[in-house]
Amino acid sequence: MNQEIPEYKLQFKVQLSATRRGARLARLLATEQLRAWGVPFESPAHVIAELAANAATHGRVPGRDFRLAVLSDADTLRIEVTDARGDRLPALQASGLRESGRGLVLVEALADRWGACRGPFPCKTVWAEFDLPMWGRWDRV
Template sequence: MNQEIAAYKLQFKVQLSATRRGARLARLLATEELRSWGLPFEAPAQVIAELAANAATHGCVPGRDFRLAVLSDADTLRIEVTDARGDRLPAPPDTGVRESGYGLILVEALADRWGTCCGPFPCKTVWAEFDLPMWGR
């Protein structure tokens, strides 16, 4: 995956505490970075907020942080959130009636693609991509 990351011209990476505060900070910092790059940030900010909140809630291991990476080239904006719970992969969105768990439905609706990859042990990364040409870039 590091070879793939090296291909992106614009990169922002930060490690944050796996707390609600860390999740909020992930959204705020990434939004400011996207603004400085001149990219649209509304939909990506929502996806970042959801993935970071999931990392802080479901991917939390005491004493372990999560990592946010925001990467962009001419065609794609990629968001990656890596947490310490590789044993807890997100389930595909279910549109059935329930009280919580609608976040990945939001991610699926806003992003052009999303998915997960395992490793390095014991971590997992949940990623989402946006096609930039569709945003008038």
């Protein structure tokens, strides 16, 4: 079964160290790119910060980086964070049960869709998508 992969006209991809500094840099770079594209960036910036922090904290393997991809077409903004821990897929935690894991509640609240998939081995990718509202669409795409 062939699954069609959408073609995103706007793409920003960067590989960063799996550290707190790398996670902060992911948010800063992506926010500036979204601003340059003229795409609403406040909610996506929070999601990028959470997914990058998770990659640096829970997806970290010594000596391995994580990758951030920000992709957009006229209808959708997609954020992908790929880290080196394919054996640890994220799960939504009920609030108040644990110290960690609550950040995905924020992702769930802000993004229109999100999920995770294994691969390419030994990695995993956590993604989130935002539907761009009519006022946020632009004609150059």
